[in-house]
Amino acid sequence: MNKSAYHLTGVKKFYNRHTSVDIEDLLIPQSSITGLVGPNGSGKSTLLNMLAFIDRPSEGTILFKDHKAEPFSDTVRFRVSLLAQEPYLLKRSVYENIVYGLKLRGGDSSLYPKQINEALALVGLSPREFSNRPWYGLSGGESQRVALAARLVLKPEVLLLDEPTASVDADSAGRIMDCALMASKEWGTTLVIASHDWKWLHEICGNVLQMFKGKIVGNGMENIIFGPWKLGESGLYREKTLEDGQIVKVPEPPSSESAAVILQSFITLSSHEPALKHDEHALKGVIAQISLEPAINAIMVSIRTGNQTFTLRIPQEKARETALFPGQSVYIAYPLSAVTWY
Amino acid sequence: MNYIIDGLFQAIQLLIHGDGETYSAVYATIRVSAYSMTVSLLIGIPAGFLMGHHDFLWKKQIRTITDTMMSLPTVLVGLLVYAFLTNRGPLGEYGLLFSLEGIAIGQAILALPIVIALTASAIESMDEKLRVTLVSLGASRRQVLFSTLWEARYGILAASMNAFGRVLTEVGIAMMVGGNIKWHTRTITTAIALETNKGEFVTGVALGLVLMAIAFIVNFSLSFLRNRS
Numbered sequence: 001m002n003k004s005a006y007h008l009t010g011v012k013k014f015y016n017r018h019t020s021v022d023i024e025d026l027l028i029p030q031s032s033i034t035g036l037v038g039p040n041g042s043g044k045s046t047l048l049n050m051l052a053f054i055d056r057p058s059e060g061t062i063l064f065k066d067h068k069a070e071p072f073s074d075t076v077r078f079r080v081s082l083l084a085q086e087p088y089l090l091k092r093s094v095y096e097n098i099v100y101g102l103k104l105r106g107g108d109s110s111l112y113p114k115q116i117n118e119a120l121a122l123v124g125l126s127p128r129e130f131s132n133r134p135w136y137g138l139s140g141g142e143s144q145r146v147a148l149a150a151r152l153v154l155k156p157e158v159l160l161l162d163e164p165t166a167s168v169d170a171d172s173a174g175r176i177m178d179c180a181l182m183a184s185k186e187w188g189t190t191l192v193i194a195s196h197d198w199k200w201l202h203e204i205c206g207n208v209l210q211m212f213k214g215k216i217v218g219n220g221m222e223n224i225i226f227g228p229w230k231l232g233e234s235g236l237y238r239e240k241t242l243e244d245g246q247i248v249k250v251p252e253p254p255s256s257e258s259a260a261v262i263l264q265s266f267i268t269l270s271s272h273e274p275a276l277k278h279d280e281h282a283l284k285g286v287i288a289q290i291s292l293e294p295a296i297n298a299i300m301v302s303i304r305t306g307n308q309t310f311t312l313r314i315p316q317e318k319a320r321e322t323a324l325f326p327g328q329s330v331y332i333a334y335p336l337s338a339v340t341w342y
Numbered sequence: 343m344n345y346i347i348d349g350l351f352q353a354i355q356l357l358i359h360g361d362g363e364t365y366s367a368v369y370a371t372i373r374v375s376a377y378s379m380t381v382s383l384l385i386g387i388p389a390g391f392l393m394g395h396h397d398f399l400w401k402k403q404i405r406t407i408t409d410t411m412m413s414l415p416t417v418l419v420g421l422l423v424y425a426f427l428t429n430r431g432p433l434g435e436y437g438l439l440f441s442l443e444g445i446a447i448g449q450a451i452l453a454l455p456i457v458i459a460l461t462a463s464a465i466e467s468m469d470e471k472l473r474v475t476l477v478s479l480g481a482s483r484r485q486v487l488f489s490t491l492w493e494a495r496y497g498i499l500a501a502s503m504n505a506f507g508r509v510l511t512e513v514g515i516a517m518m519v520g521g522n523i524k525w526h527t528r529t530i531t532t533a534i535a536l537e538t539n540k541g542e543f544v545t546g547v548a549l550g551l552v553l554m555a556i557a558f559i560v561n562f563s564l565s566f567l568r569n570r571s
Contacts, residue, residue, distance in 0.1 A: 049474070052474075071477065072482055072483055081480075088469055088471035088474070090472075090489070101480055104480045104481060104482075151479075
């Protein structure tokens with residue numbers, strides 16, 4: 001059985017009486033790659049900060065490799081590292097930025113130049129060109145790469161990446177992704193990655209967690225539809241009108257501002273208008289994107305309906321039979337009983 | 343206009359010919375500035391760090407008082423320090439009145455709020471991401487503190503230069519607490535005030551230029567160090 005890197009129990013984090021994170025139980029196995037997806041403000045960064053032991057939870061416990069750990073404790077200080085979305089570089093040269101963590105750990109200082117050159121080469125920056133550059137002489141993508149090099153040089157047991165590719169160019173994004181995977185493969189580093197790039201996450205992660213309002217609501221394949229909801233004409237259902245005039249029907253929500261969650265497994269896809277059962281509802285849309293999930297031989301299909309995107313996963317075989325293509329008009333149907341609320 | 347140009351030449355002559363009285367005033371000025379800056383930096387930087395980095399009860403009120411004290415009138419500080427150091431005062435037994443140490447106490451009181459308030463501002467302006475970065479690279483609490491101070495070094499340097507400028511050019515404390523005693527507590531500023539009163543404008547201008555030269559040397563050295571770092 002795979003040992004756990006983290007075990008979170010009853011973890012809550014409050015900011016000004018607002019619950020940012022509320023996780024009952026979560027296990028993250030050692031050497032695994034875990035993805036976090038969710039809208040802005042869903043608690044991904046707060047969770048990563050707690051996993052990095054930068055912030056402590058307001059309630060609950062976080063076990064790191066079966067031991068209770070606190071910020072600044074020696075059990076985690078040199079073993080976990082976080083790369084933030086917009087990294088902060090110290091007001092020093094690139095070399096000094098990367099060597100900072102090594103100096104904190106001590107060790108043979110004569111090896112520093114070699115280690116730093118290797119780390120810079122890993123992130124695709126020429127040591128000769130970049131080593132002596134000041135912090136202000138770097139572009140956004142280069143800064144992010146230097147920040148990643150400063151983490152990789154430490155060979156951390158856990159590397160937490162918060163939207164690592166959100167604000168960088170495509171070349172830097174590709175390099176950052178490759179380096180993260182290299183750390184996982186070569187050193188067995190446990191990776192936890194928060195990203196909006198669900199396609200990439202589903203491609204590389206063994207486990208993807210969908211976060212919403214601080215809670216883990218599923219595996220990233222949930223479709224979230226935000227309120228407000230108004231009473232439908234029949235008075236039996238609530239509804240929301242999309243940009244293209246179509247109506248999303250849902251059962252009675254806990255409040256008019258609640259968010260409806262529809263698991264992708266409950267959604268059926270067809271190229272013609274489906275015959276609906278009594279509690280089903282259908283929407284017409286256009287296939288916006290099709291991508292492959294090689295790990296599970298499945299195809300992910302994004303369907304645009306008005307201003308709402310639905311994502312569903314279908315087996316490769318079925319995708320071949322139905323001959324889906326981007327731009328194709330399709331229908332999606334879901335049973336109202338499948339709607340859950342957050 | 344001529345007396346300004348004459349002053350420039352006389353300043354050079356005073357320094358080249360090693361005028362004892364001038365050197366005594368320069369020496370006294372450098373000594374009291376060094377004493378007062380050492381004390382105000384030793385107390386002010388940690389206090390400013392605490393104020394900028396931590397939240398505590400009455401922080402806003404203390405900050406407002408500190409900011410207000412940045413514009414303390416030097417004569418008021420001189421008066422209060424005089425009252426404390428005079429024979430009848432609570433610290434009279436230490437014999438600090440009309441001494442360079444006495445002036446340094448007053449100047450430290452003048453410089454301290456500047457160092458605290460500007461250091462606190464420099465620390466407050468540091469990005470929250472700095473702490474996240476330092477902790478995520480493995481820094482301990484103490485290392486976070488020192489690295490944060492180092493990252494805020496330009497702000498702290500600006501605070502120190504600001505305080506030094508105030509200390510170097512003040513005249514009220516030096517006059518009231520020091521007594522402007524020749525060869526003993528006469529600083530450049532009190533000497534300028536005396537020379538002006540005597541109508542010796544040229545000597546006053548010459549001493550003023552010496553004061554400017556000291557300020558320039560100190561600022562230039564700090565700028566040089568800043569650029570090197």
